[in-house]
Amino acid sequence: MRFTQLMSASIFLSLVVAVAVPLGRRDADFTSVRRKQTKDMSGKRGDPPGKYFHESIFSEHELGYSEQKTALRNLMQTFLATFNDLGVETWLMHGTLLGWWWNKRILPWDSDIDVQVSEASIFYLAAYYNMSVFHYQSPRIPDGRDYMLEVNPHYLNREQTDRLNKIDARWIDTESGLFIDITTARYNLTHPGGEGMMSCKDGHEFRDTYIFPLRNTVFEGVSAKIPYRYTYLLREEYGDKSLTDTEYNDHMFNEEKMEWIPTMKDMTLQKNN
Numbered sequence: 001m002r003f004t005q006l007m008s009a010s011i012f013l014s015l016v017v018a019v020a021v022p023l024g025r026r027d028a029d030f031t032s033v034r035r036k037q038t039k040d041m042s043g044k045r046g047d048p049p050g051k052y053f054h055e056s057i058f059s060e061h062e063l064g065y066s067e068q069k070t071a072l073r074n075l076m077q078t079f080l081a082t083f084n085d086l087g088v089e090t091w092l093m094h095g096t097l098l099g100w101w102w103n104k105r106i107l108p109w110d111s112d113i114d115v116q117v118s119e120a121s122i123f124y125l126a127a128y129y130n131m132s133v134f135h136y137q138s139p140r141i142p143d144g145r146d147y148m149l150e151v152n153p154h155y156l157n158r159e160q161t162d163r164l165n166k167i168d169a170r171w172i173d174t175e176s177g178l179f180i181d182i183t184t185a186r187y188n189l190t191h192p193g194g195e196g197m198m199s200c201k202d203g204h205e206f207r208d209t210y211i212f213p214l215r216n217t218v219f220e221g222v223s224a225k226i227p228y229r230y231t232y233l234l235r236e237e238y239g240d241k242s243l244t245d246t247e248y249n250d251h252m253f254n255e256e257k258m259e260w261i262p263t264m265k266d267m268t269l270q271k272n273n
């Protein structure tokens with residue numbers, strides 16, 4: 001670990017779930033930092049050697065409904081607060097952007113978080129913050145919790161043909177193993193669409209004027225940024241109905257509370273399924 005930066009969270013973190021159970025849909029190869037790890041759950045055994053970040057062999061159903069919500073919220077809040085402090089621009093995309101559109105929160109049925117950075121930012125993060133650990137403490141996490149930023153060395157490979165390394169960095173809760181995937185949006189100098197086209201290694205493409213200038217907003221109670229033409233991007237990716245349908249995945253949007261409410265009564269008591 002190159003260095004440890006201590007920070008007290010400016011945000012109010014809620015108490016995180018019990019950590020004895022392996023958590024998370026996917027999992028970094030973080031056996032070196034995970035304290036309570038006894039078994040290799042990283043899934044790397046089945047992966048080709050060129051792949052840096054490994055998918056998890058944890059079941060995504062390990063976490064209960066409200067535990068998952070809390071865990072993802074903590075990850076998001078600490079991630080945004082850290083990047084705000086570092087002055088590194090990052091913006092919400094895909095399902096996370098859709099959650100922002102409805103009520104500035106993570107969609108309760110979403111099992112992951114999508115954020116992007118520019119190519120300049122990933123170079124900066126790789127040069128100065130790879131494997132940095134950030135400690136967050138708050139009244140509700142009196143013991144504090146360590147989060148680590150890990151940058152994929154394949155961030156230097158710009159090509160979509162590098163299919164094993166679509167994820168350029170990860171923000172990892174070192175105790176639970178839950179993480180956020182960070183992808184880079186790169187200018188594509190050979191795109192037939194001409195100047196200003198950007199590509200991600202996961203295949204997503206857009207014009208830079210849809211992203212920049214980024215708009216300032218709030219997400220999960222923390223300062224965040226979203227693409228300039230967010231409505232266009234959401235319509236294109238999820239269809240018009242995604243912005244108007246108030247019933248989705250066993251949830252109904254309550255306009256008064258501005259909240260997605262589960263329609264199955266005992267959902268909050270259940271494990272996800």
Ligand SMILES: *[C@@H]1O[C@H](CO)[C@@H](O)[C@H](O)[C@H]1NC(C)=O
Pocket residue numbers: 126130131150151152153154155
């Ligand atoms: C970050 O550090 C890890 C662990 O030392 C290393 O495997 C990886 O290649 C580094 N990433 C970059 C971008 O240097």
Ligand SMILES: *[C@@H]1O[C@H](CO)[C@@H](O)[C@H](O)[C@H]1NC(C)=O
Pocket residue numbers: 158159160161188189190191192199200205
């Ligand atoms: C640029 O765009 C083309 C067309 O979509 C794609 O095939 C190519 O992989 C992209 N290049 C990069 C560096 O992303």
